[in-house]
Amino acid sequence: MFELLKTDPTSKARLGRLTSSRGAVDTPVFMPVGTQGSVKALDPRELQEMGTQIILGNTYHLHIRPGLDIIRAAGGLHRFINWTAPLLTDSGGFQVFSLAKIRKIKAHGVEFRSHLDGSPLFLGPKEAMEIQRELGSDIAMVFDECPPHDAPAKEQRLAVERTICWARECRAQPRADGQMVFGIVQGGSNAALREECARAIVALEFDGYAIGGVSVGEPEDEMMKAIEFTEPFLPAHQPRYAMGLGTPAQMVELVARGVDMFDCVLPTRIARNGTAFTARGTVSIKAGFNKADFRPIEEGCECYACRNFSRAYLRHLLNVGEILGLRMLSVHNSHLYLKVMQDIRRHLAAGTFAEFRREFVANYVPSQKVLLSRSESNDE
């Protein structure tokens, strides 16, 4: 199902293709996040036009609303949300972290109190796989335990043990027709734990492997370490997915560390705050200095927003609270994330990735605010 087309001689970067029954996904790939069955502010046509090949949905959130009965009656998640290309569903494991205040971890899973009305919801490996089977996603994720980055060593070890145990249970569950299942490696920024967890998860033989326990409040160097400590133990012929990461420059660096798949809420989240991503870093479109700037968000960008509107107009829209403003920033930011991945694939194919990487990272000025916003609760 995964074809490794080319590896970069100067780094661990890989060009590949993941084939599902609903079409192929060229890797490295960025997957826009549709937690509640909609990539925030965007419609399916806009997503297709910007080259989206696969999107995410979330087991916990979709199970609470609209509920599995509705999605089942619709004929699965694809039909419910009218998305015909591949779909990956997160298992609800991340909510063990992001909704830490309203859950209790037990031996066979996690007891949540709904973030809406406090009603009880039990999610364990069995439940998470059953829900994802009914959602009918093309890639299901195992149910894992994701501790915060500053959890004590003992807690990190316990999380790894539970994650392995639950992965085994997930592996044994039935799946939807053609559904792939990805294992998840935990272990924080502890090299030994990462290795132990990776070896155990890989031994269970999944269709791909995710690196979890990143984007949980850790500084960038710890995040990079978590990836570096895990990657050597993942099989080369299968796809690797770094969960919930990151800024454009971080994605380039993570590709160079052997990662194939990414998802991140940043593009649409910071759009709603009036901030745009560019190849040189973020810019506040809402800021006063754009008042009379009639250039597009980013010169040369081919997204719908940049082809049609000026910074001055977008600033006005954001300023007066018109929905078109945050829509257009969501279009631009998501387009940029997808474009970075297209550029990466093009340079990998042409053998010029090293140069691209050097220039991209040198030009990109990371914003502290954006790095912090990534670490907030990532539950959109």
Next chain:
Amino acid sequence: MFELLKTDPTSKARLGRLTSSRGAVDTPVFMPVGTQGSVKALDPRELQEMGTQIILGNTYHLHIRPGLDIIRAAGGLHRFINWTAPLLTDSGGFQVFSLAKIRKIKAHGVEFRSHLDGSPLFLGPKEAMEIQRELGSDIAMVFDECPPHDAPAKEQRLAVERTICWARECRAQPRADGQMVFGIVQGGSNAALREECARAIVALEFDGYAIGGVSVGEPEDEMMKAIEFTEPFLPAHQPRYAMGLGTPAQMVELVARGVDMFDCVLPTRIARNGTAFTARGTVSIKAGFNKADFRPIEEGCECYACRNFSRAYLRHLLNVGEILGLRMLSVHNSHLYLKVMQDIRRHLAAGTFAEFRREFVANYVPSQKVLLSRSESNDE
């Protein structure tokens, strides 16, 4: 500039074409409202796809934000908002009604206190025409005084006198290249006042005539009367515009009373409350009964929302606060308003308007809630 193509033998309905330097507008026409330079939640492509020929902007609001200097620097309102088809600008006269608490009427205009920061803003015939000249709209409206429907007779008379006096001043102002100017008739539901005002305004020889002082809290029969009392005194060879009206069935009835042009905030406003227009009346898509209804909002509707999404999915989106929900209801409702006008034009051309009118009005069940929402402050 206005061509009367056909008149209906069974009513006062007219088929026409209004030609501006930016293209022709087929009448009867519905004009989506872009008060602050954006038709709420929609982008220009969506508007074009649903057949929009002309949209509205608002002098008062655009003057406050982003301010005339910005729009002037952009090269006019069309270029600022990227709308290449015709544009009509309201003069700010309606804000004399809708912002009654923050303005004082003087002999030469109205002193506003900005609804944002209380800063003073003087709008009179001279100022309103100057701003509209700079905005570069294809149709500018005169600055009028719009009293509430229950204003005492003396106040209604004063408003008519001021409206005539200000119209004369507006008429004398310079205009943008190719800009048409429409006069506005006031007079409430008083037949004599309406006639007096209409005769005086028509004597000033504008390019078209609007019936104002409707959609200001009056019941439907008074609104119909206001139109009926005014229409006979408007020249047949020029376009007539009923300001801020109404439900689909009301528009059909107003066409039958000789009206050619309409604008209304209802389609996008009630969309944001989770309500959709259909040919049979309004329906709450947010309501529980749509939970597992996998039909489109309206069977047979060809809008993007109905071609792609079910009521159940839209209900879910509205329910969880996803922007795509209100976007899609805004698409559907605006599409429906434009479609009703297309149907009217088709039936006028085919000579079957009487039958269409009878059936449409019989099938349309007006919702009290929607009629009331029309009468709230119409300042989007």
